[in-house]
Amino acid sequence: MKDLTPIKKALTAADKSGTLIDCILSLESRVRRVECAPILSELHNSGQISLVSKGNLAAISKLEHNDFWMIIHPLDQTIPGLKCSHREVLEFVDTLVKKAGSDGAAGLPNQSLVQWCRSNPQKAEKIVAGTMSLDQLCVAHCVFAIQGLGDQKLAFNLLEHADKTVVAVGLRSLGRLDLKDMADKKHLLDECFKMVNDETAQDVRSSAIETAFKTWEGMGQSDPYLQSELISAVISANKDAELVLLTAMLFYHPKGLVASSIDLILVSAKSEAAPAAALLNHLDHALHSKDERWSLEKVTDVFATQIPRLSKSTESSEYYHFCKWIWEDQLNVSKLFASWLTDGQFALCSFLADMVGEGGKKGRLVELAKVDLPTDALDQVFMARKCIGFFWLHEVTAASILLGVVKNGKQAARNEVEELLFDPLLLSYGGELRDYLTNQSNSPSKRIAQCAQRLLAKHDTYINGLEQTNGLVELLPTNAQRRAAAAKDHERNRDIQKQAHKRSIFADIVSHSTLLYGKKSFTMIHGAGDKKTPSITPLAEFSYSTELPRLSVVDPVGFHETLTTFRLEKRIVR
Numbered sequence: 001m002k003d004l005t006p007i008k009k010a011l012t013a014a015d016k017s018g019t020l021i022d023c024i025l026s027l028e029s030r031v032r033r034v035e036c037a038p039i040l041s042e043l044h045n046s047g048q049i050s051l052v053s054k055g056n057l058a059a060i061s062k063l064e065h066n067d068f069w070m071i072i073h074p075l076d077q078t079i080p081g082l083k084c085s086h087r088e089v090l091e092f093v094d095t096l097v098k099k100a101g102s103d104g105a106a107g108l109p110n111q112s113l114v115q116w117c118r119s120n121p122q123k124a125e126k127i128v129a130g131t132m133s134l135d136q137l138c139v140a141h142c143v144f145a146i147q148g149l150g151d152q153k154l155a156f157n158l159l160e161h162a163d164k165t166v167v168a169v170g171l172r173s174l175g176r177l178d179l180k181d182m183a184d185k186k187h188l189l190d191e192c193f194k195m196v197n198d199e200t201a202q203d204v205r206s207s208a209i210e211t212a213f214k215t216w217e218g219m220g221q222s223d224p225y226l227q228s229e230l231i232s233a234v235i236s237a238n239k240d241a242e243l244v245l246l247t248a249m250l251f252y253h254p255k256g257l258v259a260s261s262i263d264l265i266l267v268s269a270k271s272e273a274a275p276a277a278a279l280l281n282h283l284d285h286a287l288h289s290k291d292e293r294w295s296l297e298k299v300t301d302v303f304a305t306q307i308p309r310l311s312k313s314t315e316s317s318e319y320y321h322f323c324k325w326i327w328e329d330q331l332n333v334s335k336l337f338a339s340w341l342t343d344g345q346f347a348l349c350s351f352l353a354d355m356v357g358e359g360g361k362k363g364r365l366v367e368l369a370k371v372d373l374p375t376d377a378l379d380q381v382f383m384a385r386k387c388i389g390f391f392w393l394h395e396v397t398a399a400s401i402l403l404g405v406v407k408n409g410k411q412a413a414r415n416e417v418e419e420l421l422f423d424p425l426l427l428s429y430g431g432e433l434r435d436y437l438t439n440q441s442n443s444p445s446k447r448i449a450q451c452a453q454r455l456l457a458k459h460d461t462y463i464n465g466l467e468q469t470n471g472l473v474e475l476l477p478t479n480a481q482r483r484a485a486a487a488k489d490h491e492r493n494r495d496i497q498k499q500a501h502k503r504s505i506f507a508d509i510v511s512h513s514t515l516l517y518g519k520k521s522f523t524m525i526h527g528a529g530d531k532k533t534p535s536i537t538p539l540a541e542f543s544y545s546t547e548l549p550r551l552s553v554v555d556p557v558g559f560h561e562t563l564t565t566f567r568l569e570k571r572i573v574r
Contacts, residue, residue, distance in 0.1 A: 004039060007027065007039060008039060008042075008043060008048075010023060010027075011023055011024070011027075011039065011040070011043055011048075011049055012043060012048045012049060015043075015048070015049035015050065015053075015056075018055050018059075019059075020049060020051075020056050020059070021056055021059035021060055021063065021071070022059070024036060024040070024071050024074065024075075025063075025067055025070055025071050028070045028071055028074065029070060035074070036074040037073075037074040037075075037077035037078050040074060040075075040078045041078045041081045041082065044078065044082060044083070044084075045081070045082070045083045051075070051078060051082070051092065052082070052084050052088040052089065052091060052092045057091060057092065057095045060075075060095050060096065060099060061095060061098075061099060063099070068099055068100075072096065072100065072105070072108070073108075075096060076096065076108045076109050076112050077112070079092070079093065079109060079112035079113060079115070079116055080112050080115035080116050080119065081116075081119075082116065085123065086120075086123040086124070086126045086127050086130075086138075087137065089113065089116055089123075090113075090127065090137050090138065090140075090141055091137065092109075093109045093110065093112070093113045093141060094137060094140065094141070096109040097109050097110060110141065110144045111144075113141060113144045113145070113148070114144045114147050114148040115148065116148065117144065117145045117147075117148025117149060118148040118149070118150075121148075121149055124145045124148055124149050125145075125149070125154075127141065127142055127145035128142060128145055128146060128149075128154050128158075130142075131145075131158070131166055131169060132158075132161065132166065134163060134165075134166070139165060139166065139169060142158075142169045142173065143169055143172045143173045143176060146173040146176075146177070147173065147176045147177065150177060150178075152174065152177050152179060152184065154173075155170050155173040155174045155177065156170070156174070156191075157170070158170025158173065159171065159191055164199070164201040164203065164204050165203065167195075167199075167201075167204050167207075168201070168203040168204045168206075168207040169207075171191070171192065171195065171204070171207035171208050171211045172207050172210070172211065174188050174191075174211055175207075175210060175211035175214040175215070176214075178218070179215070179218065182219070182223075185215050185218065185219055185225075186225055188211065188215055189212055189215055189216075189225055189226050189230070190226070191208075192208040192209070192211055192212040192215070192226075192230065193208075193212075193226050193229060193230050193233070195207075195208035196208050196209065196212075196230055196233045196234055196237075197233055202239075202241065205234075205237075205239075205242065206241070206242070206245060209230075209234060209242065209245055209246070209249070210245070210249065210253075212226075212230055213249040213252070213253040213256070213257075214253055215256075216253070216256030216257060217253045217254075217255045217256040218256065219256055220255070220256055221255075221256060221257070221258050224256075224257075224258045224261060227257065227258065227260075227261045228260060228261060228264060231246065231261055231264045231265060231268075232264065234246060234268075235264065235267075235268040238271065238273050239273070240273045240274040240275065241274075243268055243269065243271055243273060243274040243279070244274050244275065244278045244279055244282065246265045246268060246269070247265060247269050247278075247279050247282040247283050247286070248282040249265075250262065250265060250282065250283065250286035251282055251283075251285045251286035254286060254291075257293070258293065259292075259293040259294075259295075262293050262294060262295075263295060263298060266283075266295070266298040266299060266301070266302055267298065269283060269302045269306070270301060270302055270305040270306070272305075272309065276306035276307070276309040276310050277310055277311070279302070279306055280302075280303065280306050280307070280310075280319060281318075283299070283302060283303075283322075284318075284319040284320065284321050284322050285321065287299065287321040287322055287325060288321075289321075289324070289325040289328055296325065296332060297335075299322065299325075300335070300336060300339070303319070303322060304339070304340065304343070304348060307347050307348055307351055308345050308346075308347040308348065310347070313347070313350060314351065315354050316351060316354040316355040316358050317354075317358060323355055323358065326355070327355075330367055331369065333366055333367075334366070334367060334368050334369040334372045335369075335372050336352075337352060337366050337368065337401065338368050338369075338372035338373060338374070338383070339372070340352055341383040341386045341387055341401075342374045342379055342382065342383045342571070343571070344382065344383075344386050344569075344570065344571045346567065346568070349386055349389075349390040349567070350390060352390065352391075353390040353391055353393075353394070356391060356394045356397050357393065357394055362394065362396070362432070363394075363396045363397070363432060363436075364394070364396075364397050365396070365397065365400040366397055366400050366401050366404075367400060367404055368401060368404030368405070368408070369404075369408075370407075370408035373404070373405065373408055373409060376410075377409070377410035377411075377412040377413040378413075378572070379571070380405050380409045380410060380413035380417070381412075381413050381416050381417065382569075382571050382572075383401075383405070384401070384402050384405055384413075384416075384417045384420055385420065385566045385569070386566060386567070387401045387402060388402075388420060388424065388425065388563075388566055389563050389564075389565075389566025389567040390566075390567060392549070392563055395425055395428070395429040395432065395433045396432055396433055396436045398425060399421060399425060399433055399436060399437065400436075402417050402420060402421050402425075403421075403440060403448050403451065403452075405417045406418060406421075406447055406448055406451045407445050407447050407448050414447070414451075418451055418454070418455070421451070421455055422455055422458055422459070424549075424551050424559065424562060426455055426458075426459050427459075427462065427550060427551055428549030428550045428551045428552070428559075429547055429549060429550075430459070430463070430547075430550070431547045432547070434456070434459065437452045437455055437456055438452070438456065440452040441453045441456060485553075515539070518539060519538065519539055520536055520537065520538050520539060521536070521537045521539060522534065522535070522536055523535045523536075523537070
C-alpha cells in the first residue's frame with residue numbers, strides 16, 4: 001500500500017501557503033493511482049486544510065476550463081462527508097456549479113449536496129429556514145436540501161410563502177420527492193392545477209407543469225388525474241415557453257400520459273406562437289414508433305406545420321426518429337410523400353428530397369397507395385411535377401412515384417405523367433433509371449408494364465436518332481463552347497470539393513495538403529525531445545462516378561428553367 005504521508009504533508013503545506021487547489025491539480029495530473037477525495041475529506045475534517053475557505057473558492061473560480069475538469073471529481077466526492085456549516089457547504093457547491101456552467105456534469109455537486117443533507121438533517125433544515133427568509137444562496141439549493149431530507153411537509157409549507165420564487169422551489173422539491181400515498185399525489189396535482197390557473201409568474205407556472213408531469217409518471221396511466229384539464233389550461237394560455245415545455249415533457253416524462261393527453265400536446269405543437277426548432281427537436285427525441293399512444297398522422301401534421309417556419313433549411317438527419325418511423329413501413333412513406341408533394345410547399349418537398357438521399361443512398365423506391373393519391377387529376381400532375389423538380393438527383397425514386405400515378409391515377413393524369421417520365425426523366429438518365437424501367441416492364445400491374453415498355457421503345461428510338469448525328473460536323477461544339485463547358489465543369493468540381501471538405505468529420509482534426517501527382521507522400525513527424533520520425537504513405541486512386549443528366553448538357557438553360565418552374569409553382573386550390 002502506498003505511503004500517503006508525503007501527499008498529506010504536501011496538501012497541508014499548500015493550504016497554508018494558499019496554493020491548495022494548484023497542489024490538488026498537480027496530484028491529479030501526476031499521481032494516477034491515488035484517490036484524492038478520501039485524503040481531502042480526512043484532512044478537511046481534521047482541520048488540517050479547509051476546502052471551503054474563501055481563498056480556495058476564489059482559486060477554483062479562476063481555474064482554466066481543462067484544469068477545472070481535472071479536479072471537479074475529487075472535489076465533488078468530498079462533499080457528502082464534509083464537516084462544516086450549511087453556508088460553507090452551500091458556497092462550496094455553488095462555486096463548483098457556477099464554474100461548471102452548462103456542462104452536463106454541472107449537476108454532480110448538487111447531487112452530492114443531497115447526500116450531505118441526508119447525513120446532516122439539522123443543518124439541512126437551516127437551508128430550508130434560510131429559504132423562508134429569502135436567503136438567495138439557500139433559495140438556489142433548497143430543492144436538494146428537501147430532497148435529502150425527504151420531508152414533503154416542509155415542501156408543502158413552501159407553497160404558502162408570499163414570494164413566488166420560494167413557491168417555485170416548493171413545487172420543484174415536491175417533484176423530486178417519492179410520494180407514496182395516492183392522496184398526496186392528487187393533492188400535489190391539485191396545487192399544480194391551481195398554480196397554472198391562477199399564477200402569472202413564469203417560474204411558478206413552469207415548475208407546476210414539470211412537477212405535474214413527474215407526478216403523473218409516478219402514478220402510471222391507470223389514473224390520469226387532471227391530465228386533460230391541466231394540459232388544456234396550459235395550451236389556453238398560449239405562451240411560447242410553455243408550449244415548448246409541453247413537448248419537452250413528452251421526452252422527459254412520457255410514461256404517465258394517456259393517448260388523449262399526448263394528442264392534446266401534439267395539437268398544441270402546431271401553434272405558431274412557439275419557436276419551431278425547439279418544438280421539433282423535443283418532439284423528435286420523444287418519438288417512439290412502437291408506442292401505440294402516438295398518432296403518426298398528428299406527428300406528421302406538427303412537422304408539416306413547423307418545418308416551413310424554421311429560420312434556415314433543415315436536414316432530415318436532424319430528425320432521426322421521425323424519419324426512422326416513416327421508413328419503417330411503406331404505408332407511412334406513401335402517406336407522407338403523397339401528402340407533402342401534393343401540398344407543394346418548398347420547405348416540405350426539400351425535406352423529402354433530403355430524406356431520400358440521406359446517407360448518400362440512391363434508388364429508394366416509394367410506392368404510393370391508391371388511397372393516398374389526390375383525387376383530382378390536376379393535383380396528381382402537380383404532385384408528379386413537384387416530384388421531378390425536387391427528386392431530380394434521385395431519378396429512380398422519382399420514377400417509382402410517377403409510376404404509382406400511372407397505376408392508380410386518373411386517365412388524364414396518367415397520360416401526362418407518362419410524358420414526364422420520358423421528358424425530362426428518361427431523356428436525361430439512361431443508366432439506373434432505364435434498368436429500373438426494364439424491370440418494371442414485367443410488372444404484375446398491366447398499366448405499369450405497358451407504360452414501361454412504351455417508354456423504353458421511345459427511348460431506343462431517341463438514342464438511335466442521336467447516334468445518326470455523330471458524323472455531322474455542324475452539330476459538334478466549337479472550341480469556345482468546349483472551353484466554356486470545361487470551365488463550368490471545373491467550377492462545379494471545385495464547389496463539390498469545397499462542400500465535401502466542409503462536411504467531412506476529418507477536416508477540423510487533421511491537416512491536409514494537395515499533391516498534384518506522385519506515387520508516395522512523405523511527412524516528417526516531430527515527437528518528444530525533437531525526435532523526428534518519417535512517415536511514407538503510398539498513394540492510391542479513389543474514384544466516384546455519378547450519372548449527369550443529359551439535358552443539363554444539351555439544353556442547360558431550358559433544363560434549369562424547367563426544374564425551377566416545377567419547384568416553385570403553386571398549387572391551385574379549387
